[in-house]
Amino acid sequence: MRVTWPAVSCDREEVKMAATGQEAAAMDSISRVPPSVLQLRNDADTGEHPGHEEASGNVAPAPKRSTNNNDGGVETAEEATEPAEPDINELCKDMFEKMAVFLQGELTATCEDYKLLENMNKLTSLKYMEMKDISINISRNLQDLNQKYASLQPYLDQINQIEEQVTALEQAAYKLDTYSKKLEAKFKKLEKR
CATH class of the missing domain: 1.20.5 (Single alpha-helices involved in coiled-coils or other helix-helix interfaces)
Incomplete structure (x- = not known):
């Protein structure tokens, strides 16, 4: 799952791996944004509005998000796999x-x-x-x-x-x-x- 902020686009795992100590803790708290805010940001980036999904018949279904039951509905990032060298x-x-x-x-x-x-x-x-x-x-x-x-x-x-x-x-x-x-x-x- 890729989180998109206004000027920065990066993977959560990449940010966590780059940060150490207090920076990692701060990044972890930032990445725990409620799913509704993330959904609004994703809709704003794609140019769609929340109510338009039912109106257009040929719109692809939204990607499934896996949730972690321990965090209470917090999204988890999928690990990016690089092509095998x-x-x-x-x-x-x-x-x-x-x-x-x-x-x-x-x-x-x-x-x-x-x-x-x-x-x-x-x-x-x-x-x-x-x-x-x-x-x-x-x-x-x-x-x-x-x-x-x-x-x-x-x-x-x-x-x-x-x-x-x-x-x-x-x-x-x-x-x-x-x-x-x-x-x-x-x-x-x-x-x-």
């Missing part, structure tokens, strides 16, 4: 299980990243091995070409010498041609005389 051990266990799942996921993702990097490194090393083989083959081919060129070099030198001789022979042929033309011209002059 969940077990801390269960909450900790649940938290640790979820944290373990989270960390397991993080570690799994990290392991997968490292596996991916490992596979990429393996593929890269294979590509480099292929490129190394290709470069070795190119180097061998260049060495073969250099050897063939070196073996052909004497023939190329001979070709250059023959070309020089041909050019010299060509010049000699031009000279011989011009000399023969001059000789022919002289011969024709001699014939005319």
Whole structure:
């Protein structure tokens, strides 16, 4: 049962528990208000008047008040029950299980990243091995070409010498041609005389 005063709303048991000694005795005397005064205060708080309960048909019945026979009709407060707190051990266990799942996921993702990097490194090393083989083959081919060129070099030198001789022979042929033309011209002059 909650007692409502003009500016304060609290449980009797809470007030008694908070007060000690003379304060508790004073609070106990204050809480022993006649039921009619309490009923009037409750009706005033809800905005209802004592005679209106019968007039309205859909008004809920007033809550039952338990009375203590020893106090002569004095109201007693019902103990407020707080909702039961969940077990801390269960909450900790649940938290640790979820944290373990989270960390397991993080570690799994990290392991997968490292596996991916490992596979990429393996593929890269294979590509480099292929490129190394290709470069070795190119180097061998260049060495073969250099050897063939070196073996052909004497023939190329001979070709250059023959070309020089041909050019010299060509010049000699031009000279011989011009000399023969001059000789022919002289011969024709001699014939005319």
